Amino acid sequence: MDRTPLSLGRPxxxxxxxxxxxxxxxxxxxxMVAELxxxxxxxxxxxxxxxxxxxxxxxxxxxxxxIFHALLDDDEHxxxxxxxxxxxxxxxxxxxxERLVAYGRxxxxxxxxxxxxxxxxxxxxxxxxxxxxxxxTQAHIRMxxxxxxxxxxxxxxLTVQLTSALEGPFMIFLALPGTGPEPSAEADAAxxxxxxxxxxxxxxxxERVCRRA
Amino acid sequence: MDRTPLSLGRPxxxxxxxxxxxxxxxxxxxxMVAELxxxxxxxxxxxxxxxxxxxxxxxxxxxxxxIFHALLDDDEHxxxxxxxxxxxxxxxxxxxxERLVAYGRxxxxxxxxxxxxxxxxxxxxxxxxxxxxxxxTQAHIRMxxxxxxxxxxxxxxLTVQLTSALEGPFMIFLALPGTGPEPSAEADAAxxxxxxxxxxxxxxxxERVCRRA
Numbered sequence: 349m350d351r352t353p354l355s356l357g358r359p360x361x362x363x364x365x366x367x368x369x370x371x372x373x374x375x376x377x378x379x380m381v382a383e384l385x386x387x388x389x390x391x392x393x394x395x396x397x398x399x400x401x402x403x404x405x406x407x408x409x410x411x412x413x414x415i416f417h418a419l420l421d422d423d424e425h426x427x428x429x430x431x432x433x434x435x436x437x438x439x440x441x442x443x444x445x446e447r448l449v450a451y452g453r454x455x456x457x458x459x460x461x462x463x464x465x466x467x468x469x470x471x472x473x474x475x476x477x478x479x480x481x482x483x484x485t486q487a488h489i490r491m492x493x494x495x496x497x498x499x500x501x502x503x504x505x506l507t508v509q510l511t512s513a514l515e516g517p518f519m520i521f522l523a524l525p526g527t528g529p530e531p532s533a534e535a536d537a538a539x540x541x542x543x544x545x546x547x548x549x550x551x552x553x554x555e556r557v558c559r560r561a
Numbered sequence: 562m563d564r565t566p567l568s569l570g571r572p573x574x575x576x577x578x579x580x581x582x583x584x585x586x587x588x589x590x591x592x593m594v595a596e597l598x599x600x601x602x603x604x605x606x607x608x609x610x611x612x613x614x615x616x617x618x619x620x621x622x623x624x625x626x627x628i629f630h631a632l633l634d635d636d637e638h639x640x641x642x643x644x645x646x647x648x649x650x651x652x653x654x655x656x657x658x659e660r661l662v663a664y665g666r667x668x669x670x671x672x673x674x675x676x677x678x679x680x681x682x683x684x685x686x687x688x689x690x691x692x693x694x695x696x697x698t699q700a701h702i703r704m705x706x707x708x709x710x711x712x713x714x715x716x717x718x719l720t721v722q723l724t725s726a727l728e729g730p731f732m733i734f735l736a737l738p739g740t741g742p743e744p745s746a747e748a749d750a751a752x753x754x755x756x757x758x759x760x761x762x763x764x765x766x767x768e769r770v771c772r773r774a
Contacts, residue, residue, distance in 0.1 A: 482733065500762075500765055502758050502761060502762050502765075504758075505758045505759050505761070505762030506762050506765065506766065508730050508733075508755075508759070508762075509726040509727075509729075509730065509759070509762055509763065509766055510726065511729075511733075512725045512726050512727075512728075512729025512730055512732075512733065513722040513723065513725050513726040513729070514722075514725075515725075515729070516722075516724075516725025516726070516728070516729030516732065517721050517722065517725055519725075519729065519732055519733075520695065520721075520724075520725065520732075542721075545715050545717075545718045546718050546721070546722070548715060548718070549713075549715050549718030549719050549721075549722055550722065552713055552715075552719065553719065553722055553770060556769050556770050556772065557766060557769050557770065559769065559772070
């Protein structure tokens, strides 16, 4: 019985240590991405840059793709916090249509800015990140459509289609030959040019969809 | 010089033979899919069913996924012929909006009916078929939007988003864990239920998008 607090305490201490390692590794990874580009980030380089053992890096991320997966996960959570509790019109306090417009514009900017990291987070067995932000996007769009008074009966199907209209162009880009997990700065730059006008177009789309006859 | 006709003639004869083999193999594969289900179609079973050598089947399709890729390719071409030259409203002769509605409904029915074959055509290195119908879908939607007089300035971006709204739900389904290349009759049946209302929703979407203020 007297060992219980100790056996509970030890994992807690390990978890705190692991969390520090994780934060440190992610901070170093971000620096390396910014300075060298995502393509130059390796498991060994990250271990060296963070002053940690290679074993720690491999245990933490598993594969090189795991580094980018963790970076993306971190940024997704920050993005979602802005949507749920940040200032309007992205956060609460604006009309449903204004929030739909703001969400789409912010999401397009987020996905465009993260395209290299998203691509680097893919592994060869899954060309598209299924667990990505689209579940959150879908839930958020569904909530806003429900409040927008669109007069559309089947909001679930409309939500699936608008979620695809928003995130699909990025999935299609990631599935194109030569723009999957293989790094290509040219492909990413070309995509950024194509993605730029999508925000205006999203606004037109949702404004028309929400307009009753 | 006198060998030229012969050396040109021999590949031609081989090509006719290969085309016959291909037709025969695809016909047998269709029968096997219909009778046994896609999951039961194997390279060896197909060779046996067609009365051809295993070598012929491997040379023709490369992998098991290649069988389904060829089936899908065949059906895609038949579908595209209906759109380009079949009766209205899918084919020419109806208004651009009527054709947009008909195209979306037909495409959803096509993708839903083919979901097992699409899934079986995937290999593990590419979770989403990038070379699928979406280039055709995109070109067709762009043409119809141009004729529909929507009043939208950037039809290219709107086209990308509507193409994603139409085909994206199927890509998302294929990217979900457990619904990728692994066969699952339950997952396909569940998807068919979810896909059924997408046609009505597509009609609402494009009717509203094409409605000028």
